[in-house]
Amino acid sequence: MAENRASADGPAHGSGYGSAYGEGVPCWVDAQLPDVEAGKRFYGELFGWTFEEQRYGGAVWALKEGRPVAALAHKTDGRMPTVWTVYFATPDIEGLADRIWAAGGQVVTAPMPVGDLGTSALVTDPDGAVFGLWEPEAHPGFGVRREPGTFVWAELYARDTEAANTFYGGLFHDALFGPEAQPDFGRAPVADVFPAEMPPHFLVHFGVEDCDAVLGTVSRLGGRVQAPPFETSYGKAAVVTDNQGASFAVLERTERPER
Structure with missing residues (x-):
């Protein structure tokens, strides 16, 4: 369901945005889109997001009042679906991936570093629902959540x-x-x-x-x-x-x- 997304996954730049998220807490979302510029126009008007280019893989971070709320990344494989993915925080991504496998899930994309931001993986539950894992380094995840536009x-x-x-x-x-x-x-x-x-x-x-x-x-x-x-x-x-x-x-x- 997903290509190698290590360059686009994970939270945004720099520390100082929000606090750390415990294991199993949704901490980030991203969208894989055929046209990121069109995505910026759509979500910018819908939610009042602004955007900032990132140094990893050409992804852009969406910001709400200057704080990171999501990422938009270019979908490089047209066979893959255009989707929003939710990421769950973990302090031990390798260990959690092993537990998911042992419980009947699948590892779609093995844990992979995203520069100095952290490590991401894509997995499925036993029913096939895809979700992401995020082990933070420079940034824990959302700079703001639970508010309009986030x-x-x-x-x-x-x-x-x-x-x-x-x-x-x-x-x-x-x-x-x-x-x-x-x-x-x-x-x-x-x-x-x-x-x-x-x-x-x-x-x-x-x-x-x-x-x-x-x-x-x-x-x-x-x-x-x-x-x-x-x-x-x-x-x-x-x-x-x-x-x-x-x-x-x-x-x-x-x-x-x-x-």
Whole structure:
């Protein structure tokens, strides 16, 4: 599902943006796009992002009020899907990749350094849903999250949510179920929102102030609405695609979900 992405994965430049993320906490997102310039125009207008070129592999970091929130990278292999990927923090990426393999997942891209920023990998769960791992060095991840125009949630759409709970609970128990947990990651059946034949996948959610209103902007910019607004335990969400076909959700947050 993904090519060698070591040059584009991982958090942004320099330390001093936010604090470290514990193992199993979503800490970064990126999009692999055929046309990064078109992506900058779309997301810049939609979320108010500005952009900064990076020294690794031609990726650009998206900034919200000067703080890193995401990366856009050029998709070099046209056979690969245009997607948003969520990365989970870990202090031991090699050890976590081994645990994922032992629990029935797959390692798609082996752990690989990203300059002095850290080390990234792409993996799947036993159901085939792809996600990333990030072991930080110079930067831990998001400079800001849980605000409009930034990452607020990742939902795993799975065929078997009980099996997903077992797998991710075994990997990331403290982040999901620990006494101090404030998870930004949930699980739901694929058929709740998508056709039953849709493969299991993670859906990245970005915060918005008005879910209904933002859909007009998505359409005006060349995107489309996949699923109109619906209520969830964590707010009102809608699923959209950008002008190049990458799916994501917009979320008008209400209350934090019950653990």
